[in-house]
Amino acid sequence: MQCTTSCRERPTTRGHFDCLTDAYRCFLKGSCPSESAADVAGMIYSGVCGVVHGEDRERVPAEYCHESSVELTCISVTLVEKMSCSLTSQSHPPEVRLYYEETLRMLFQDMDLMSQLVSHCLARMRSYPAELHCMLQHSTCIMYTFISQGTVSPVWQQTCVQAFYSSAPGTELDACLWSLTAVLKRLLKGAHQGKTKILGKLLAAFDFSLSALCSKFLPEDRKQVTQSGMDFTNSRQWGTTFCLLLDLLEVLTASSLMCGAGVCLKSQRITHIHSAALLKTISCSSEYFVKKRALLLLKRTMLQKVGEDWALGEVLSTGLKYEHYSSDMTLLAQTVLTAVAGNWLQSVQVKSASFFGGTRHIRGDEGQKSDSVMLRAVSLLLLKAMELHIQTGAGTGGSATKVFGYLQLLWGFLRRCNVTLTEVTHSCCWVSLVFGEQDDDMMEAAKALLSIFLHCRESISSAPAAACVSGYNPHCHFLLLLKGVSFDHSILLDFLISSETCFLEYFVRYLKYLRVDWQGYTAACGRINISDNQTDISQQEALTCSRGGETPVLTYKLELDQVEFNSSVQTPERLSLPVLQMEQTSSTNTAPQSGQVTCEMSARVVHCLSELREVVMRLQTKNLFPYNPSSLIKLLAQVEKCSQQSHLSQCNK
Structure with missing residues (x-):
């Protein structure tokens, strides 16, 4: 089927525009224009170049000629983008695909349209950021x-490489960063044959x-950069360019996860x-x-969730890791821990939370x-750096002391940022305070x-007690989680089914530990009151934050490499790091219903x-559960059995 509209007798700019509009309408209908592929390619090329016919230039004011040129360019680039996208997705009938393939072959091979597109986008990016659509169209082409063709466009590659090597922050470098990022995203999200091979060739x-x-934007030593005159941080456009670079780094990191062992390049x-x-x-x-964008990049990299915002359900990890994956993750974790030990947290600025009126500094x-x-x-x-440090076997020899020290440094940072750790009576509550608004981060x-x-x-010999003092008792965290969802099993079911959190992995691992430490679990139940909105401490111990001159009965003196907590040169803020203490309460403050509270919480x-x-068993019987939950059901049954045995042993006393 062909559209009957003819463009041969339309020498004016208006006629040129109408002809391109007719071709676009035919494209939307899934049909071929009446013009030959060569004629349509010629009109598109002249439209991209912004050619205004001589007859119009003589009778129309210059400003209208400019507007006509912009309109021709926009519809021409849009038509090229739509044709490229449809051929990539193969959404049209075979005869229509052949017509547009021939049109694009003439444009890109015979007429070298790509050179015009690159020049056009660089010119339009001078009115940045309004020309985002232009860059997206360019990336599609x-x-x-x-x-x-199986090859990278030489003119595009040359333009980008030259910008990467020599350009300071500005329009040209921004355009190239944006363009490469958009192309990589389209490639990673698309279902292309030989995606890994194509990606390797592009990178x-x-x-x-x-x-x-x-190396210019992320130098190892900033003093050398300043001395060499290559410091861009004072540039007016540095922030925008740097964020575009971070976007590209996230895509590059995501590509290493999505392609696994197939591609392993330094970039x-x-x-x-x-x-x-x-x-x-x-x-x-x-x-x-x-600051915020760089921090989120490191966080997602540590969690192996880079690209989750735009992957649209794609599996980010193939299961196969690239050659240097383990050493890279170990390097990242060690770098974070070294920075924290060097008081990096003291230099991290956190503004007030955003609201409809904007933000303001906190007093x-x-x-x-x-x-x-x-x-x-x-x-x-x-936390993830500490976990990875332990999993890789690096955390040996005094690692428990270092863990306590890292957690205290973290609490010092949180208290400096007005997280009210001192107002809660149980130190394990800090997890709910910080992560309560985001389920995936909490898990x-x-x-x-x-x-x-x-x-x-x-x-250590007294792990449960020390864990409570340092705020990382897993029993308390689990109880606080259930309390936060009002002990609603349906919410736990949602977590188990959802792929957006790591709840299943956490839940199974905790249940395995719960089987062997029921005594620690019952002790934790006695420390948390289910009737109040605020966590209550047990009648036998109180965990409070020590400030200033308070003297704790039991205090953990912790040291980290490069950190001296008792140094006389420390600032008052460092001296007020939260040192948790355990105090015996007087007998007059002991409530008589301690056992009842414990039993009620456990029940x-x-x-x-x-x-x-x-x-879960009902859903499994009906084949409605998304995976085999047999092991999970067995664990839950074993927990119930532990509860029954504990109840019987108490009754026999």
């Missing part, structure tokens, strides 16, 4: 030529230039290699949005909440703290888990 074309670019490892420089940016940059005597996104990111980055934090606890219990928990087991 680059993707088509790359996939159809290889930019590997050296990207490494050189990141895909930049986030890990330059993690120390990124941490310096977070602490030293004057632009808050740059020391105000109770306004801090930016929860930053607090969660900093906390989770440190990651709980899982990390569980791993840390399981490691540290082998290093609520076991009842919730029992209901969860029953509903």
Whole structure:
């Protein structure tokens, strides 16, 4: 089927525009225009070049000629984008695809349209950021030529490589960063045959230039950069360019996870290699949005969730890891821990939480909440670094003491940011305070703290008591989680089914530990009151924050490499790090219903888990559960059995 509209007798700009409009309408209908592919290609090329016919130039004012030129360019570029996108997705009938393939072949091979598109986008980006759509159209065309011809566009590659090697922050570098990021995203999200091979060829074309670019923007030693005159941080456009670079780094890091062992280039490892420089940016940059963006990149990299915002359900990890994956993650974790031990947290700025009126600086005597996104990111980055440090076997020899020290440094940071740790009576509540608004982060934090606890219990004799003092008792975290969802088993079921959190992994691991430490669980039940909104301490111990001159009965004196907690040169703020103490309460404050509170809390928990087991079994019977829950059901049944045995032993006393 063909559209009957003819464009041969339309020499004016208006006629040219109408002809392109007719071709676009035919494209939307899934049909071929009446004009030949060569004629349509010629009209598109002249439209992209902004050609205004001589007859119009003579009778129309210059400003109208400019408007006509812009309109022709827009519809021409849009038509090329739509054709490229449809051919990539193969959404049209065969005869229509052949027509548009011929049109695009003439445009990109015979007429060298790509050179015009690159020049056009660079020119339009001078009115940035209004020309985002132009860059997206450009990336679609680059993707088509790359996939159809199997080679990277030479003019595009040359322009980007030159910008990466020599350009300071500005329009040209922004355009190239944006363009490469958009092309990589389209490639990673698309269902292309041989995606890994295509990706490897594309990244290889930019590997050296990207490494050189990141050496300029993420130097290991800022003093050398300042002395060489290459410091861009004072540039007016540095913040925008740097954020575009961070976007590209996230895509590059995501590509290493999505392609696994198939591709392993240095440019895909930049986030890990330059993690120390990124941490310096977070602490030293004057632009808050740059700090926040860099911190979120490191957090997602540590969690292996880079690209989750745009992956649209794609599996981010193939299961196969690239060659340097383990060493890169170990390097990232060690870099974070070294920075924290060097008082990096003291230099991290956190603004007040955003509201409809904007943001404002927090004064020391105000109770306004801090930016929860930053607090969660900093906390989770440190917790996951500690977990990974332990899992890789690096955390040996005095690691329990170091863990306590890291947690105290974290609490000092949180208290400085107005997180009211001193107003809660149970130190394990800090997890709910910091992560309560974000389920996925809370589960990651709980899982990390569980791993840390399981490691540290082998290093110290009184693991449960010390864990409560340091705020990482897994029993307390689980009880507070259930209390937070009102002991509703249906919410736990949602967590089990959802792929957005790591609750299943955390839940199974905790239940396995619960089977062997029922005594520690019942002790935790006695410390948490289910009737109040605020966590209550047990009648036998009180966990409070020690400040200033208070003298604790039991205090953990902790040391970290490069950190001296008792140094006389420390600032008052460092001296007021939260040192938790355990005090024996007087007999007059001991409530007579301690056992009743413990039994009531435990009964609520076991009842919730029992209901969860029953509903999971029903769903499994009907083949409605998304995976095989047999092991989970067995664990839940064993927990119920532990509860029954504990109840019988108490009755026999």
